[in-house]
Amino acid sequence: MPETLSCAVHQPNLFPRLSTLGKLVRADVWVVLDDVQFNARDYQHRARLAAPADPEAQRWLTVPVHRPRGRDSRIGELLLADPAGTHRTVSRLVRQYYGRCAHWPETGELVEEVLAALALNERPAVVAEVSVRAMLHRLGWRGAVVRSSDLPSREGRSQRLADLTAAVGAGTYLCGPGGAKYLSEGPFLERGLQVRYPPPPPLTRERGMRTASALWAFAQRGAAGVRDALAVDCVPAR
Template identity: 60%
Template sequence: MPPTNPSSKTASTAVSSRSEPPRGGLCAIHQPNLFPRLTTLAKLFAADYWIVLDDVQFTRRDYQHRTRLAALEDPTRRQWLTVPTHLPRGRQTRIREAVMAEPGRSRERTARMLQQHYGASPHWPNFQHGLSAVLDRFASTDRTALVAEASTRLLLNMLGWPGQILRSSDLPARSGRSQRLADLTVAVGASTYLCGTGGMKYLEQSPFRTAGLSVLAFQAPVDDVWAFGHEVTALKPLMGSGEQTLAEALRSVSRKLTRGTSCPVRVSGGAVPCP
């Protein structure tokens, strides 16, 4: 995976500094999620670029403004952490336009619930240090998406991800679901689009083939640290196993992915579901 800049600078700055991006690397395109699930985090970690999909329609009661916490000692004990969000344009509101309804209360609730669920972990102090930057976003912006993006950025940074974050609203792309994804992949100079198994069900192959791109299907393991990885926040395994253990689990998936030795499979000129 080629080294890129994981700094906390805004995506628009990163885009403006890369007038002729080098070809190559994996690109993941995903909406900002609040403290995302491990399966989502793993897909982003495996990519060289994460394009934050912030200019599509906001979806209520989705991971764009909430996350499911799981108790350290019992992952079946769960509780939703939600950032109440107002949609200025109703159902037509784009993700980047959604605003927090009560940022002060949401900040307090987020800090309190995370402490309650994970404060007993020996890995909590290091996480708490980085969490302060996420909590500060509740005061520095009214946008739900920026808080969610900051929460994911924190986890990626803690795990040593060397990639680069950009936003779809800063990049050129045509309409059409698959065409848009292909255009965004081209815009950052990546050669491969990293797609979740859900996306593989609707992905059209022609825009990627025309652009000379490959599509790589991503599917995370389901055992050991990955148990409940598609159901609860990645904070559960992070606080349970620690940064080094979780980072190695993510790197292992990334290595198998690029070698083509795991379930994820490379598709050149087409897309097929991962079995």
């Protein structure tokens, strides 16, 4: 890969937020961070569904998980605790929220991809990754996806991110607002890598949109509207 490629490193999130999509859609490569410790308080196995008429009215959609090694379990090690029950809940709840929206047909199609992964009893990390891929695909993104568990890297947050960026042949690391709070650019500079801080999409400043799943935007605006809201040219096919 040319050194001009950009890379984003992010955990697999279930039906991700717009801020997450806004970062990933700008990257040539998404490194799925699947071998870090699972955080039950994060978005790795759950999403906030926002009501169509009032985005601030939100509820959690959660995929129950089993941690084979307790609190030490890595994201990629998790198992579905109730595949059949989760399939029913996701199907019912998402349709209940967005089934009457103008762009439900295309939104329902991406949800069906996630339901298919649940039906196959895939690991929660895979289910979440499928949800991200489904959204990115409808935005026209054609970048590459690799998993951190398949790449060499050192310990330490910033060192690891720099190693993963270099491992996929990228020359630029895209850092979101959350990562900017702890990131040290030193390990990147040592490798001759650049760090960029793309701003969150303007839509995330509207009420409820910072925490809501992008499903709301897809159902209300359609993929074309979400693409416009992210205000970015998608990565071409390679």
